[in-house]
Amino acid sequence: xxxxxxxVNLWPLIGVAVIIAGFILRQNPVMVVIIAxxxxxxxxxxxxxxxxxxxGTGFVKTRNLPLILLLPLGVIGLLERxxxxxxxxxxxxxxxxxxxxxxLMVYLFVRELTAGLGLVSLGGHPQMVRPLIAPMAxxxxxxxxxxxxxxxxxxxxxxAAATDNVGLFFGEDIFVAFGAIVLMQTILRGYSIxxxxxxxxxxxxxxxxxxxxxxxxxxxxxxxxxxxELGFQKTAETVVTEAFTGEKA
Amino acid sequence: xxxxxxxxxxxxxxxxxxxxxxxxxxFRDQGNPxxxxxxxxxxxxxxxxxxGDLLLPLVAGIIVVAMALIAGLGGVSLGKYSQFTAEExxxxxxxxxxxxxxxxxxIPFTTMIGSVVFQxxxxxxxxxxxxxxxxxxxxxxxxxxxxxxxxxFTGSTPVQAMREARRLIDSMGWAVVLPxxxxxxxxxxxxxxxxxxxxxxxxxxxxxxxxxxxxxVFCLGMTIFTMIMGNAFAAFPxxxxxxxxxxxxxxxxxxxxxxxxxxxxxxxxxxxxxPMAANFNIVPAALLDLPDKNGVIKVQIMxxxxxxxxxxxxxxxxMNAF
Numbered sequence: 001x002x003x004x005x006x007x008v009n010l011w012p013l014i015g016v017a018v019i020i021a022g023f024i025l026r027q028n029p030v031m032v033v034i035i036a037x038x039x040x041x042x043x044x045x046x047x048x049x050x051x052x053x054x055x056g057t058g059f060v061k062t063r064n065l066p067l068i069l070l071l072p073l074g075v076i077g078l079l080e081r082x083x084x085x086x087x088x089x090x091x092x093x094x095x096x097x098x099x100x101x102x103x104l105m106v107y108l109f110v111r112e113l114t115a116g117l118g119l120v121s122l123g124g125h126p127q128m129v130r131p132l133i134a135p136m137a138x139x140x141x142x143x144x145x146x147x148x149x150x151x152x153x154x155x156x157x158x159x160a161a162a163t164d165n166v167g168l169f170f171g172e173d174i175f176v177a178f179g180a181i182v183l184m185q186t187i188l189r190g191y192s193i194x195x196x197x198x199x200x201x202x203x204x205x206x207x208x209x210x211x212x213x214x215x216x217x218x219x220x221x222x223x224x225x226x227x228x229e230l231g232f233q234k235t236a237e238t239v240v241t242e243a244f245t246g247e248k249a
Numbered sequence: 250x251x252x253x254x255x256x257x258x259x260x261x262x263x264x265x266x267x268x269x270x271x272x273x274x275x276f277r278d279q280g281n282p283x284x285x286x287x288x289x290x291x292x293x294x295x296x297x298x299x300x301g302d303l304l305l306p307l308v309a310g311i312i313v314v315a316m317a318l319i320a321g322l323g324g325v326s327l328g329k330y331s332q333f334t335a336e337e338x339x340x341x342x343x344x345x346x347x348x349x350x351x352x353x354x355x356i357p358f359t360t361m362i363g364s365v366v367f368q369x370x371x372x373x374x375x376x377x378x379x380x381x382x383x384x385x386x387x388x389x390x391x392x393x394x395x396x397x398x399x400x401x402f403t404g405s406t407p408v409q410a411m412r413e414a415r416r417l418i419d420s421m422g423w424a425v426v427l428p429x430x431x432x433x434x435x436x437x438x439x440x441x442x443x444x445x446x447x448x449x450x451x452x453x454x455x456x457x458x459x460x461x462x463x464x465x466v467f468c469l470g471m472t473i474f475t476m477i478m479g480n481a482f483a484a485f486p487x488x489x490x491x492x493x494x495x496x497x498x499x500x501x502x503x504x505x506x507x508x509x510x511x512x513x514x515x516x517x518x519x520x521x522x523x524p525m526a527a528n529f530n531i532v533p534a535a536l537l538d539l540p541d542k543n544g545v546i547k548v549q550i551m552x553x554x555x556x557x558x559x560x561x562x563x564x565x566x567x568m569n570a571f
Contacts, residue, residue, distance in 0.1 A: 008449040012441040016477050019434075023524055029531070029542075030423045031321030033430045034314060037437050044441035049307060054440065056309025058433035060301040063261060065428050067385055069532060070264055070418070072356055075396045077413025079349050081333060082403045083342030087349045090342060121360035121384060125533040131353055134537055158544040161533035162521075165545075166552055169517040173510070180482065184509040187486050191494045199506035206567070207514040210559045215552045 015040030072126045080131060088132045089139030099144065100137040100156050101223035104163045105216050107133055111167025112212055118175040123164050134160040145230035152229055159222055163215065170211035174204040252375050257382040258302075260389040265298030271415045280329025287326050287419070290319045294426065317430070320423035330416040345402060352399035356391040363387025417536075424535040424542070428528035431479050438478060447474055448491035457492070460501050461565055467492045468561045471512050472519035479525030481516025488512065503568035511564045518560065521553040522546055 015036045022032030034055075041051035076084075092098050114122045123129075134157045141148055141156060148156070172178050181197045188195050268291050275281060276288035293312050301309065319325065333341065342349065364384045370377040378386045396410055418425060438444065451470050457463040467488060474484035493512060497503040520526045524543060534545045541547070 008445050009442055010446045010449070012438070012443045013446050015434075015438065015441065016443060016447075019477070019525070028321040028323075028423065029427055029524065029527070030317045030430060033427070033434050034317040034321075037430075037434050040434075040437055040441045040443065046441075051437075052310030052314070053306040054310070054437055055313045055433055056304070056306040056311070058436045059313045059429060060297065060304065060306075060309050062429055062432040063298060063301055064257065064382060064385055065432055065528065066425060067257075067260060067264060068388060069425065069428075069528065070267075070414075071260065071389055071392045072395075073417045074267065074407075074410035074414040075352060075356070075392055075399050077417045078396070078399050078403065078405055078410045079353055081338070081409070081413055082345060082349060082405070083333075083338040083340075084349045084353060086339050086342035087346065091347075091350075119361050119365075121364065121388065122357045124357070125529075125536050127353070127356050129533060130536045132350075154539050154541070154544055155548065157537040158534070158539060158548045161537060161545045162549045162552065164533075165521060165529050165549065169520060170514065173513060173517070180485075180513050183482055184485060184489075184513060187489050188494070188505055188509060191490075193494065193498065193505050195505045195509065200510045203504075203507045203510040203567070204514060206563050207511055207556070207560055210563070211514075211552070211556055214555050214559070218552055 009044070011043040012040050014043050068124070069126055076126060076131050084131050085135040088135040089142070092136040092139040093143050095140075098136075098140040099223050100141045100159070100226060101219040101221075103137055103140050104133070104159060104219050104222075107160075108163045108167045108212065108215055108219070111164060112171035112208065115168050115171030116174045116208065118172075118178070120168060120172050123168060125161060125164060129160050129164050133164070141226055141230075145226070146233050148230070152226065156222070156226075159219065163219070166211055166215045170204075170208045174201050174208050176201045253379045254372060254375050254377050255379060255386050255390070257379045257386055260386065261298045261301070263389070265295050265300075267411060267414060268292075268295035268298060270411050271295075271418060274412065274415050275328060275419075278328035281326055283324050283326040284328065286319050286322075286324030287328070290316055290325050290423075291418075293319075313430070313433070316426060320426070325419075325422040327419050327422075328415070330412065330419075332416075341403075348402040352395040352402065355395040355398060356388065359391030359394055360384060360388045363390060420538065421532065421535040424527065424532050427531055431525055431527055435478050435480055435483055439483065443477075444474075444483070444487040447477070448487045452491045457496050457500075463492065463496050463501060464565045464568075465561050467497055467508070467512055468515035468557065468564060471516040472522075472557055475516040475519030476523035476525065479520075479523055479527070481513055481520055484516050484519070485509075485513060497568065501569070503564075504571050507564065507568045507571065511560050511567075515557060515560045518553040518557040521549040 018036040018039050019032060037055060038051055111123050137156050137160050173180050176197050181200050184200060185195055185197055272288050272291035272295055275284055275291055278284050281287055293316050297312060364387045367377055368383050396407060400406060451466060455466055457466060470488045470492060471484050474488060475481045478484055493508055497508050498505055524531055530546050531542055534542045
């Protein structure tokens with residue numbers, strides 16, 4: 001550590017080490033974060049009351065973060081009570097060609113495209129994934145193969161959440177007015193480099209297409225995995241339909 | 250703030266009141282083995298939303314630590330909730346049909362219409378929506394509209410909605426406050442100079458005389474830094490200042506738009522792989538009742554890593570071609 005220029009204090013990295021250790025040792029994340037915060041503050045020579053003050057200020061200042069998660073819970077919970085998930089599964093049951101992978105591919109496409117047009121709120125985990133997308137992906141699998149073993153069920157749900165994230169992240173950055181683009185423009189301006197926001201949005205497109213391709217391929221693999229694990233318990237009805245249409249999953 | 254008809258504060262108060270009710274329900278729930286701790290946790294959180302602006306920062310800091318202690322010692326626990334059976338839910342789904350779907354869709358569509366169409370709407374010289382938070386305010390209005398429609402269709406009440414909110418919020422437990430606390434930690438990391446330390450290590454110890462090495466250091470640095478901070482926005486200024494501007498743009502004359510855009514996307518690959526981005530990775534795992542809180546991250550790794558390689562290749566081949 002002493003080999004570097006003396007100006008930079010490397011001690012605050014201990015806070016990062018605390019985080020990594022905490023997550024590896026599977027301690028409660030909230031506790032880990034608070035300990036890391038206190039350690040980081042101490043290594044930067046902040047007195048304990050100043051650390052508390054900065055924790056408190058930051059906590060109140062970031063109250064808008066959980067809002068998007070918590071506000072929809074009441075109405076989503078109410079609709080779940082009256083059978084929203086069951087209805088989502090009834091709808092998907094009418095589409096005979098639906099599989100978990102194909103359904104999520106369609107969602108990935110729509111999510112990435114709408115995010116690219118700046119419509120980032122047309123999705124999200126509490127509003128879309130939990131009540132609609134995940135139950136539909138489960139439902140599509142159940143319709144084909146009957147009951148799903150827990151491990152596979154969890155994987156399908158995790159993939160539903162992952163699909164929302166991938167679509168959002170790699171879609172929104174090709175929208176010109178998105179915060180990331182404004183941020184990059186401001187930072188580069190600080191170094192007297194002028195960049196047209198439109199060019200940054202355009203040069204995001206190759207990655208956006210790659211993200212879609214890679215994740216869509218993984219969704220196809222999910223279908224293959226489901227077929228491999230559950231193919232033997234396919235319901236008689238599905239076999240007849242497939243023989244009739246000549247379609248293979 | 251005062252020139253807004255619907256400031257974000259209204260929704261903080263609405264959420265604060267909801268959390269107060271949830272807290273009282275938790276205190277009274279005999280089916281919850283840790284009902285006092287659980288009730289206190291939500292009560293403290295309610296205080297932050299109701300009077301957060303008025304609290305002394307030191308008091309708010311003590312509240313944060315108290316909440317962390319309750320959560321860390323396993324104090325936030327599940328209660329007892331009266332739910333319909335699977336058959337009853339199925340019957341209800343058959344009876345109500347798509348009327349169950351419409352309220353759920355009202356939320357995203359109101360959010361979209363509010364933030365796109367009514368963003369700049371003024372009534373009597375005042376902006377309708379909070380100008381800094383028009384999306385969140387639109388979301389809040391969407392939730393209220395959806396609740397009204399849902400109560401009409403199902404014949405249920407807002408009180409029942411609060412009970413359901415408690416069921417869902419309890420199932421997420423401490424994960425609810427994690428994004429919040431991580432954002433605070435991110436701010437503290439910046440104040441303490443963690444960014445500078447990381448940039449210093451990457452630029453001091455790795456020789457960047459070759460273009461491919463420099464590109465890889467920049468992209469990997471964005472990924473790793475984002476994994477540590479939980480946010481690509483925090484990583485970009487540091488990595489741009491350490492490697493992007495002086496080396497990729499300065500020494501190798503890379504196109505700034507390409508370096509910046511693909512660099513930011515490399516950061517997003519990091520977001521997919523870190524528990525620090527709790528609202529995208531840990532909260533959904535809780536929302537979907539996954540037993541493994543890292544379940545979402547685990548399936549995302551195999552999308553993120555190949556994409557990172559693609560990003561390095563794209564930047565290497567494109568940055569001097571245009």
